[in-house]
Amino acid sequence: MAIFLSENDVKQVLTVDMAMAGVESAHRDLALGQALDTPRQRSRLPQTVLHILQGALPAQGVIGYKAYTSNRSGNRFLVHLFDAGSGELKAVIEADYLGMMRTGAASGVAARWLARPDATVAGVFGSGWQAEGHVRAICAALPLELVKVWARDADKLRDFCARLSEQTGRRVVPAADAEDAVREADLLGTVTTAAKPLFDGDWLQPGTHINAAGSNALIRQELSEAAIRRCGLITVDAVPTALAEAGDLLPLLEKGRLQARQLVELGEIIVGRHPGRSDAEQISLFESQGMAIQDLAVAVRVLAAASEQGLGREIPMQ
Structure with a gap:
């Protein structure tokens, strides 16, 4: 069953050291040919822009994307994490704090x-x-x-x-x-x-x-x-x-x-x-x-830490 993690869940488990370990692993995997990353793509409307970063870390077992919208009312960030082998959804993670920490x-x-x-x-x-x-x-x-x-x-x-x-x-x-x-x-x-x-x-x-x-x-x-x-x-x-x-x-x-x-x-x-x-x-x-692979690598670690602490809630999927 896929898990949803809120901003509060992420804040409870994500540390600077965890974020740095994730980011460094993403860059290492990319250099070793064990990652795929697609440059940011944007869809623009007069009032709202949708930004999507997508990639894969097969050595870490995941593929996925971060999508966020920017608007005068604010920005909204979500990371979608899928299993690289089965393609099944693993988690949807609110990612404002996650994105700040990985940047x-x-x-x-x-x-x-x-x-x-x-x-x-x-x-x-x-x-x-x-x-x-x-x-x-x-x-x-x-x-x-x-x-x-x-x-x-x-x-x-x-x-x-x-x-x-x-x-x-x-x-x-x-x-x-x-x-x-x-x-x-x-x-x-x-x-x-x-x-x-x-x-x-x-x-x-x-x-x-x-x-x-x-x-x-x-x-x-x-x-x-x-x-x-x-x-x-x-x-x-x-x-x-x-x-x-x-x-x-x-x-x-x-x-x-x-x-x-x-x-x-x-x-x-x-x-x-x-x-x-x-x-x-x-x-x-x-x-x-x-x-994207920076976000995915940090998200993998956040999901593991949150699961150990019993945080998040299941997403009903058919």
């Missing part, structure tokens, strides 16, 4: 593999829902001592920093301005819906790793050309997805200033097929667009 987990996994292991200072742009998962994951991945956050709404920013300081046990503080967030950062994260670059590329110090998590559409751009051209290593979750919707990279690709062959998939580094960071001075970049 942050992707940045955490990238930071673990690409940032300098002695990184102690992070700068983050954004204080919204997705930024919460980002800060939690990078604090789990690295021995950070200080996270400086920059956002436009001062009151919201103060509340965000206080909450994340308590959740992570690290100093999470408001940055004085955008430059303050960047100048001394060993690790930089952008988690916004910005349409224009957030900072001057000259502010980046040697050895910085950047996680760019907000530019997942053509109309969004968080990084300038100057910032990207300073990066000696540009990684993506999947090349086809990046070529379809990485708003930061597409202008350079169109101008011929960046070639698709220069993009390295994160999984290639995880399995040792690509060396990753070359030295302590190199500036590296991870462009995160989001993949």
Whole structure:
């Protein structure tokens, strides 16, 4: 019998470590040829957009998709998980919290593999829902001592920093301005819906790793050309997805200033097929667009943990 898990069920069992383990397994499976992932597809109406990400993790026994709608009234997320062998429905999972945690987990996994292991200072742009998962994951991945956050709404920013300081046990503080967030950062994260670059590329110090998590559409751009051209290593979750919707990279690709062959998939580094960071001075970049297999891998772990605790309810199926 298929199981339905609510947002509350997911929140009871999903941890940062679980999300990062799931995301890393998805990238490893993809690099080893044990996963399939289809770039996001959208159906647009004037008032509502339906987004679908689909994929399969046969080595983990599942195939499925995440569907979500975006509307002025809000967003609604559901993961549908099927058995890869029988095709039977295993679970339907409300996935707002799950998606936030897996998006942050992707940045955490990238930071673990690409940032300098002695990184102690992070700068983050954004204080919204997705930024919460980002800060939690990078604090789990690295021995950070200080996270400086920059956002436009001062009151919201103060509340965000206080909450994340308590959740992570690290100093999470408001940055004085955008430059303050960047100048001394060993690790930089952008988690916004910005349409224009957030900072001057000259502010980046040697050895910085950047996680760019907000530019997942053509109309969004968080990084300038100057910032990207300073990066000696540009990684993506999947090349086809990046070529379809990485708003930061597409202008350079169109101008011929960046070639698709220069993009390295994160999984290639995880399995040792690509060396990753070359030295302590190199500036590296991870462009995160989001993949169905990340959601599926986290959902598999959520379902197992929820089943152990007797959470969820059966879905009547004929």
